[in-house]
Amino acid sequence: MHRMRPGLKLVLLPVAGTAMFLSQSPIVMASALAGVVLLYLVADFSSHLAAAQLRPAFPALAILFVVQLWFAGMDVAATVALRLAALILLASLVTLTTRMSAMVDVLERVLAPLRPIGVDPAKVGLAISLAIRFIPAVAGVFAEVREAQRARGVERNLLALAVPLIVRTLKMADEVAEAIDARS
Amino acid sequence: MIRFRGAAVRRGERRALHPLDLAIIERRVGVVGANGSGKSTFVRLLNGLLVPSEGVVEVLGLDSAREGKALRRRVGFLFQNPDNQIVYPTVGEDVAFGLKARGLGRAEAEARVGAALGRYGLAGFEDRLVHELSGGERQMVALAGVMALDPELLVLDEPTTLLDLRNKGRVMRAVAEADCAVVMVTHDLDLLNGFDRVLVFDEGHLVADDSPHEAIGRYRSLAA
Numbered sequence: 060m061h062r063m064r065p066g067l068k069l070v071l072l073p074v075a076g077t078a079m080f081l082s083q084s085p086i087v088m089a090s091a092l093a094g095v096v097l098l099y100l101v102a103d104f105s106s107h108l109a110a111a112q113l114r115p116a117f118p119a120l121a122i123l124f125v126v127q128l129w130f131a132g133m134d135v136a137a138t139v140a141l142r143l144a145a146l147i148l149l150a151s152l153v154t155l156t157t158r159m160s161a162m163v164d165v166l167e168r169v170l171a172p173l174r175p176i177g178v179d180p181a182k183v184g185l186a187i188s189l190a191i192r193f194i195p196a197v198a199g200v201f202a203e204v205r206e207a208q209r210a211r212g213v214e215r216n217l218l219a220l221a222v223p224l225i226v227r228t229l230k231m232a233d234e235v236a237e238a239i240d241a242r243s
Numbered sequence: 244m245i246r247f248r249g250a251a252v253r254r255g256e257r258r259a260l261h262p263l264d265l266a267i268i269e270r271r272v273g274v275v276g277a278n279g280s281g282k283s284t285f286v287r288l289l290n291g292l293l294v295p296s297e298g299v300v301e302v303l304g305l306d307s308a309r310e311g312k313a314l315r316r317r318v319g320f321l322f323q324n325p326d327n328q329i330v331y332p333t334v335g336e337d338v339a340f341g342l343k344a345r346g347l348g349r350a351e352a353e354a355r356v357g358a359a360l361g362r363y364g365l366a367g368f369e370d371r372l373v374h375e376l377s378g379g380e381r382q383m384v385a386l387a388g389v390m391a392l393d394p395e396l397l398v399l400d401e402p403t404t405l406l407d408l409r410n411k412g413r414v415m416r417a418v419a420e421a422d423c424a425v426v427m428v429t430h431d432l433d434l435l436n437g438f439d440r441v442l443v444f445d446e447g448h449l450v451a452d453d454s455p456h457e458a459i460g461r462y463r464s465l466a467a
Binding site: 158159160181185188189191192195196199231234235237238239240241242243 | 292315319320324326327329331332333336341344370373392
């Protein structure tokens with residue numbers, strides 16, 4: 060899994076995802092899910108890691124299951140939930156076994172034919188990398204602002220949270236743009 | 244190496260930097276001044292991040308206003324906050340960013356990334372996630388990213404302000420060992436020992452231009 064070419068993984072992912080929609084059988088979906096978990100083991104990841112990838116989606120999966128159970132019955136509910144779980148695990152496996160830079164390289168190669176119409180693949184790649192890079196940074200700013208507001212006794216005030224968060228994020232964006240200019 | 248001819252920067256009605264005539268050939272130049280004194284404005288003129296509102300700034304023979312892009316390929320810039328200058332999620336990708344922008348092939352870029360990381364105590368850090376590093380490690384990553392491009396002039400804007408004593412020492416050792424000329428803004432006056440020249444800015448004016456001992460003495464009297 061780790062050594063498979065990134066482009067191939069990114070092609071097989073939607074193909075596998077589409078294939079999962081060809082069956083409406085919960086048994087087939089359970090087998091597909093088991094197959095994906097097996098891929099985790101082949102890639103030298105534990106089943107615990109697979110479960111950890113799914114954990115954030117548990118609430119959504121549970122709600123989906125209950126709604127489908129109510130409106131369409133057990134078979135459909137099980138099929139939909141198992142299919143979604145398998146898809147989430149498969150996509151996570153691709154990101155766990157593929158460097159972000161490799162995925163961005165693939166994307167840039169795919170976008171290269173669009174240069175004549177003004178698309179700059181390098182800029183698109185940089186934008187995606189920036190988004191991934193700054194998710195934890197913005198989360199950190201959010202945590203700092205919330206802590207500061209709590210220390211001042213201002214809790215549950217959306218404006219007190221949103222305004223400094225937006226201002227600091229915009230300032231960060233300005234400085235990042237300057238840093239990119241300085242190196243490119 | 245650096246020449247200012249009547250260069251000034253205006254921001255709206257305010258002059259961030261008053262007209263300045265200056266020539267710098269020294270290898271180690273410090274820049275000090277109070278907050279808002281114009282020192283960051285001054286250093287941003289050195290790689291064309293900022294262009295003068297009037298006058299001319301020439302660095303390494305290039306006009307910063309007309310040849311900014313070419314200038315930035317020869318002048319490295321290290322900012323105060325490493326978080327805002329590291330643009331890729333992993334260390335290796337970020338250090339490689341500038342190299343790829345210069346058109347280097349993958350193999351050569353990887354070799355230079357490895358060399359730069361090794362030089363700054365970050366050997367084996369290629370796949371580490373930037374947000375998991377300490378502040379000092381991030382500043383060293385930022386420095387490695389700049390120095391991997393072999394700049395002829397390194398400009399640093401308060402590079403140690405956010406660092407503890409140990410990491411301050413790491414950054415300053417790296418600066419001392421740099422082959423290129425260095426211009427450094429700092430509030431930490433001890434770091435300027437051994438520098439060739441220090442410029443003191445106050446309210447957009449260059450008020451002192453002397454040896455470290457003399458210039459810092461002037462700065463202290465202004466700050467008193």
